[in-house]
Amino acid sequence: MKAYHLNGHAGRDRLVRVDLGKPEPADGEVRIRVEAASLNYRDLLILDRAGQGGLDGRVPLSDGAGVIDAIGADVLQWQVGDRVAASFFRDWVSGPFKASYVASSLGGDKTDGMLAEYVVLPATALVAVPAHLSAVEAATLPCAGVTAWHGLIARGGMGQGDTLLVHGTGGVALFGLQFAAALGARAIVISSSDEKLARAKALGGSILINYRDTPDWDVALMKATDGAGASHILELGGPGTYDRSLRSVASGGKIIQIGVLTGFGPKPDLARLQWENADIIGVTVGSVAHFAAMNRFLTDHAIHPIVDRVYGFDEVPEAYAHLRSGSHFGKVVVKL
Template identity: 45%
Template sequence: MRALVLENDFGIDNLKLKERDVPKAGPGQVVLKMKAGSLNFRDLATVSYGGNPQLLPFVPLSDGCGEVVEVGEGVTRLQKGDRVAPSFFQGWQSGGPVAENLGPTALGSPIDGCAQEYMVLSAEGMSKAPSNLSDEEVACLPCAGLTAWRALVVEGSLKAGDTVLVLGTGGVSIFALQFAKAMGARVIVTSSSDEKIERAKKLGADDAINYKEKPDWEMEARRLTGGRGVDHIVEVGGADTFPRSIAAARVGGHIAVIGILSGLTRDVNVAAIFSQNLKISGITVGSRTHFEEMSRAVVQNDIHPVIDKRFPLAQAQEAFRLMQSASHFGKIVLDI
């Protein structure tokens, strides 16, 4: 079988297709024939500067969709022919996050990820795919979709009539837009591209801010809410945008901190956080139970992930470079 492997060093140019043996299912495991995968910023960061060379070699890609083709001894929750989405955190089935269920069990490093034709995983580490979606669409859900869902619904307790501010038009932000609109919320989107703003409005965005034209976008967000501030902010920007998100939030508002696109650290106005009684939630995807709750909403509302571009597995380097350019709208998919 073919597998995309980062073998000797970090960097997109070091991604190579390799031949590997098709795995066999052990007790409690299933073998998946992978159909599609999708890219996240986490995949780009892991491939580009993953940090620990002891993790090499590994197969990247945190998200995927596959078909169960072999079932190991003792497996009852899945059967051959089931279409499934592997969980990003293989060890997190339910309940709140705990250390042993997070980093050590993540797909795409340290556990080999979805950019391979077959993979073997615990049957507990996956969920049946939403029936209304294609394989490529399902592959967009486990990280980006679930991150947006947990940010707004699980941690944010989103309700109809709330105002949601999403930063940019990447995978998580577009999912947040779709989920928020399905639940009756008002959505404000930021972008540096008028073309992307128009696409976001076609998906239901109520207002938009071009942050190149209005670099103090937090003040514009407050103006759009009559000075009150927004209820929920999906903060994917990181160090440079977080202080502005604090300023954009209403008293008692919620900021879901997800991304590091603009860096890791910067001075933060702590007084603004406590004086505004803000709720700050750090979000690293979610559990299998969260995924299954999200899937029911995806089917009920017939929500379809927005896919910007598709690549064959052999053109994975091009897909990663598109992610690196940040010019995409929604998700980038690999056909496996």
């Protein structure tokens, strides 16, 4: 079968195409014929680390969807032919997060990911693909979709009458925007591009701010909301955005701490949190149970993920370059 490996050897491409034997499912496992895989900002960070060693031979990408084509013994919940997507943390099935789950993140330091024709996973690490979604659409869900769902809805309780702020128009942000629109919450989008803001408006964004033209976007946001601010904030930027997010939070609001788009380790002035009786909710993606709950919501609201561009298997380096350019709107996908 064909696959990609990360490569840490100097002077060679960081992504190399390889031919591998088809894996066989053991007891409790299934084999998936992967139809599509999607890229996340995390995959750029991992690619950048590949040159430092430790990731040699790792199959990249956490996100993929396909069809079950073989089943090991003792698997009762799936059949050959079922359409499935893999959950980001192979071992986080339900309940609270445990640090031990980190090693099981697909395409991460310790566990192979989805950029291969066939992947074997435990039967418990999968969810059914909603019937209204194509494989390309389903492949966008595991990281970006589940992160937005877990933070905003499972933990954040976002609903009608709330006001959401999202940073930019990448994968996590647009899932947040679509969830807000489906719930009847107001959405505020900040973006580097007026053209992207116009597209965000068509998805339900109602307050649109270009953060390049308006670097003090928190001031503009407060003016546009008559001083009320945002009840829910998808904090995707990190150090470069955190203080403005804090100055944008409504009384009793929630900052969902997720992103590192401007770097790691924000050192925000947290005083405002106390004066506004606001909360910070830290999120690392989510569990199989979060994924399944999100899929029910996607089905109920007939939500289709926003796919920016689909690349062929031979074009994986181009797909990474496109994501790195930041010119995308929504998700970048590879079709196998």
